[in-house]
Amino acid sequence: xxxxxxxxxxxxxxxxxxxxxxxxxxxxxxxxxxxxxxxxxxxxxxxxxxxxxxxxxxxxxxxxxxxxxxxxxxxxxxxxxxxxxxxxxxxxxxxxxxxxxxxxxxxxxxxxxxxxxxxxxxxxxxxxxxxxxxxxxxxxxxxxxxxxxxxxxxxxxxxxxxxxxxxxxxxxxxxxxxxxxxxxxxxxxxxxxxxxxxxxxx
Amino acid sequence: xxxxxxxxxxxxxxxxxxxxxxxxxxxxxxxxxxxxxxxxxxxxxxxxxxxxxxxxxxxxxxxxxxxxxxxxxxxxxxxxxxxxxxxxxxxxxxxxxxxxxxxxxxxxxxxxxxxxxxxxxxxxxxxxxxxxxxxxxxxxxxxxxxxxxxxxxxxxxxxxxxxxxxxxxxxxxxxxxxxxxxxxxxxxxxxxxxxxxxxxxxxxxxxxxxxxxx
Numbered sequence: 001x002x003x004x005x006x007x008x009x010x011x012x013x014x015x016x017x018x019x020x021x022x023x024x025x026x027x028x029x030x031x032x033x034x035x036x037x038x039x040x041x042x043x044x045x046x047x048x049x050x051x052x053x054x055x056x057x058x059x060x061x062x063x064x065x066x067x068x069x070x071x072x073x074x075x076x077x078x079x080x081x082x083x084x085x086x087x088x089x090x091x092x093x094x095x096x097x098x099x100x101x102x103x104x105x106x107x108x109x110x111x112x113x114x115x116x117x118x119x120x121x122x123x124x125x126x127x128x129x130x131x132x133x134x135x136x137x138x139x140x141x142x143x144x145x146x147x148x149x150x151x152x153x154x155x156x157x158x159x160x161x162x163x164x165x166x167x168x169x170x171x172x173x174x175x176x177x178x179x180x181x182x183x184x185x186x187x188x189x190x191x192x193x194x195x196x197x198x199x200x201x202x
Numbered sequence: 203x204x205x206x207x208x209x210x211x212x213x214x215x216x217x218x219x220x221x222x223x224x225x226x227x228x229x230x231x232x233x234x235x236x237x238x239x240x241x242x243x244x245x246x247x248x249x250x251x252x253x254x255x256x257x258x259x260x261x262x263x264x265x266x267x268x269x270x271x272x273x274x275x276x277x278x279x280x281x282x283x284x285x286x287x288x289x290x291x292x293x294x295x296x297x298x299x300x301x302x303x304x305x306x307x308x309x310x311x312x313x314x315x316x317x318x319x320x321x322x323x324x325x326x327x328x329x330x331x332x333x334x335x336x337x338x339x340x341x342x343x344x345x346x347x348x349x350x351x352x353x354x355x356x357x358x359x360x361x362x363x364x365x366x367x368x369x370x371x372x373x374x375x376x377x378x379x380x381x382x383x384x385x386x387x388x389x390x391x392x393x394x395x396x397x398x399x400x401x402x403x404x405x406x407x408x409x410x411x412x413x414x415x416x
Binding site for chain 1: 286287289
């Protein structure tokens, strides 16, 4: 067999890398730790149900992108709800609830979207994650289904690897959970009404 | 051959020019005295839809101020310390909202514990305005190379607004505009001649801030 010139192999490797870079799947693993929230807690007892599906959630905002955000979204929600309520318990199913809480919160992901520079004509990557917080009382009566969209973008995609840029935008979107809940959770009219009734009874 | 090298060197030395313009507004003429117990915090604006003040620029201004022996709190530490009140969704856009925030006992405590007296908002971006020329690269079994000539103009526009958190007032406002042209020459190997537009904007803005804090 005739020996090949080393440049030939280098060229093949370069072409393979370019083809991989253009057509590959971006996987973002977000295992971030988040800071503690500065938010005044209220004297209520809440139970948060993190189902295994939520805790291991992998978002697929496009056919080429998957975001493993399950543990990171659980982490930030744990911190947020711990700051918003005086007493909080976290379970993976409702059957494990022992004491009667004032409110039960079931978070789930409805959908996720991504926008890349070739779509938005900007040098930024953007991520939207839409959550649904199903809020029930201890008897299982629905208080509300509250849809909570969160958003994050990178500062600049120039010279950033696509994976890093999407990871950065995802982290920003997950941090937005804390901001959105701190601002709006107690402003949800049905929650405000329900908790007012609870505090009136006690 | 030495002639070619000389030509390239002359080109490098003369071509990459940057123009920096500084507009300054201060609410009073005297500088501000910062004691050794007081800290300056820097924060980039990130609420605009089409751009974000990049971390790199904020860190550059922070490093310049730190070199004057001022206590400067890194941006990330400030954002984490006051989380979630300095996120793009929640960050105060004006003094009125800042006054409301600072009245919250938890936020006030976090600011006081860190000795933060001045908050500098940095807002702006560096954009590519115009591109001309083209450069193409090719690779084959016999070798690889780039040929052509490309230029692009970049402009940096940044504004710094200084808030005094002791009485929640605006102390000063400084703006810097910086423009420059960069070149890329393809002569087998690509030779970039980059104009440090953002770096010049950082230097310009930092020198104005240095004049404010004495």
